[in-house]
Amino acid sequence: MEIHRGALVRNDVRQYDDLAGEWWRPGGVFTMLRGIAAARARLVPRAARPGAVLVDVGCGGGLLAPHVADKGYRHVGVDLVASALGQAAAHGVTPVRGDATRLPLADGCADVVSAGELFEHVRDLRAAVAEVCRILRPGGILVLDTLNDTALCRLLAVTVAERLPGGAPAGLHDPRLFVHPRVLIGECARHGVVLRVRGIRPAFAGTLRWLVTRRAEIPVVPTWSTAVLYQGFGVKVR
Numbered sequence: 001m002e003i004h005r006g007a008l009v010r011n012d013v014r015q016y017d018d019l020a021g022e023w024w025r026p027g028g029v030f031t032m033l034r035g036i037a038a039a040r041a042r043l044v045p046r047a048a049r050p051g052a053v054l055v056d057v058g059c060g061g062g063l064l065a066p067h068v069a070d071k072g073y074r075h076v077g078v079d080l081v082a083s084a085l086g087q088a089a090a091h092g093v094t095p096v097r098g099d100a101t102r103l104p105l106a107d108g109c110a111d112v113v114s115a116g117e118l119f120e121h122v123r124d125l126r127a128a129v130a131e132v133c134r135i136l137r138p139g140g141i142l143v144l145d146t147l148n149d150t151a152l153c154r155l156l157a158v159t160v161a162e163r164l165p166g167g168a169p170a171g172l173h174d175p176r177l178f179v180h181p182r183v184l185i186g187e188c189a190r191h192g193v194v195l196r197v198r199g200i201r202p203a204f205a206g207t208l209r210w211l212v213t214r215r216a217e218i219p220v221v222p223t224w225s226t227a228v229l230y231q232g233f234g235v236k237v238r
Helices: 031-041 082-090 125-134 151-163 179-191 204-214
Strands: 052-057 074-079 094-099 112-114 136-145 193-202 220-225 228-236
Touching: 031 052, 031 136, 031 220, 031 228, 082 094, 082 220, 112 125, 125 136, 125 151, 125 193, 125 228, 136 179, 136 193, 179 193, 179 228, 193 204
Parallel strands: 052 074, 052 112, 074 094, 112 136
Antiparallel strands: 136 228, 193 220, 193 228
16 A cells, blocks of 8 residues: 655555555454444434435545435435445445535534544534535534544554554644534534533443454443544534
8 A cells, every 4th residue: 555655744645545454354444433433323313204314524435324324314425535425335335525614515414423432533623613504404414533632542542543454544633623522512502502521532342352362343442531543423403
């Protein structure tokens, strides 16, 4: 696999074209993302009405799709990366190419918005939060996960993960974009979404199996600490 060389540019969207073959590869570099997507899907309720829409912002290769396929939604995926959208479409997602800070979707079009591993990649957090809240209908649900703006998170998600064989590619994250839960809760509140958060982490046994075999999946489970990785569940009240 060839990755863009030269000076390291963190959070470079072009990396995802280089990594296009990794989305669904057993034991690949997106194995953790698959576990996080499965955990996020557990927050998504069954559709409450016919024709309900789930908008998956930053959908990548469609990792959420198999976990929500039987919940009754039309699954729309928005992403900047055409190669990722092609894979999402192959897994039943309706692809829309677009920027999270300027979503090409109507106000209130979504019953559920998923923003998985998104906010630690956007340079204009306020705009991205405003957009995911804008497309939610009143009473709609926002589910998300992201990386916390802490020294521990920077150590584990960047310093350690980028040196782990088979782990995150160098430069995938820019730690300056990591988001403290307090900031995200406040931004969501400005747009009428009441957000609750809880920590999540990879299961120890699953991580150990992956380290040994490089083929195992990594289950992601709730934890008491939000210091590294956390997920959120919000309802739009106005």
